[in-house]
Amino acid sequence: RKEVEQDPGPFNVPEGATVAFNCTYSNSASQSFFWYRQDCRKEPKLLMSVYSSGNEDGRFTAQLNRASQYISLLIRDSKLSDSATYLCAVIGLLSGGSNYKLTFGKGTLLTVNP
Amino acid sequence: DTAVSQTPKYLVTQMGNDKSIKCEQNLGHDTMYWYKQDSKKFLKIMFSYNNKELIINETVPNRFSPKSPDKAHLNLHINSLELGDSAVYFCASSQDHVREAFFGQGTRLTVV
Numbered sequence: 001r002k003e004v005e006q007d008p009g010p011f012n013v014p015e016g017a018t019v020a021f022n023c024t025y026s027n028s029a030s031q032s033f034f035w036y037r038q039d040c041r042k043e044p045k046l047l048m049s050v051y052s053s054g055n056e057d058g059r060f061t062a063q064l065n066r067a068s069q070y071i072s073l074l075i076r077d078s079k080l081s082d083s084a085t086y087l088c089a090v091i092g093l094l095s096g097g098s099n100y101k102l103t104f105g106k107g108t109l110l111t112v113n114p
Numbered sequence: 115d116t117a118v119s120q121t122p123k124y125l126v127t128q129m130g131n132d133k134s135i136k137c138e139q140n141l142g143h144d145t146m147y148w149y150k151q152d153s154k155k156f157l158k159i160m161f162s163y164n165n166k167e168l169i170i171n172e173t174v175p176n177r178f179s180p181k182s183p184d185k186a187h188l189n190l191h192i193n194s195l196e197l198g199d200s201a202v203y204f205c206a207s208s209q210d211h212v213r214e215a216f217f218g219q220g221t222r223l224t225v226v
Contacts, residue, residue, distance in 0.1 A: 032212050032213065032214070042220075043204055046216070049214060089215075094170075099162075099169045099170070102162075102215055104156075104157040104158075107155055107156075107157070
């Protein structure tokens, strides 16, 4: 099983649509969870951290399910400017017990169409 | 002003050459990383340093040698470049190794 797996996409949606991304992780000792956004030919940028209780930032909602080892990102009322690749990222404890690794999913390309 | 800066932005070089990419962060972070993003856009960790100590070396060929002279810098030297090394290399830093990472703008390496 891959360390972090994401919906392969791509997703093509009309403006105003609601779109959901899912991501699963294999390391049950994972500590921190994030969603990043990467525009074409740019660096990944942090979109939001994902907290156990779930969190919202405007049109974006992130959720974590530790029991099932998945995280999700919901984008409501999607805008043209939301078009980008969305990457989930997980920080997991390495065997040996004292160091951590930040692992990214392969990313899901979202295109929002007018 | 740039939090994580890496140079050069573009690097075109011939097979067999040796090249270096430099990275500096002015955020006071303890942890720095090198990631490789290939043509399929998969962002794969190469190295992680925490307080100048190598934490992760993710089965990277020993032609790749990271050097961290201090906490604010993590450079990447690549010997005997191969065609398959062509990719975008991203430097990143985080406050510690359980916090979110901030990325540099990337170095697009093309080996011809």
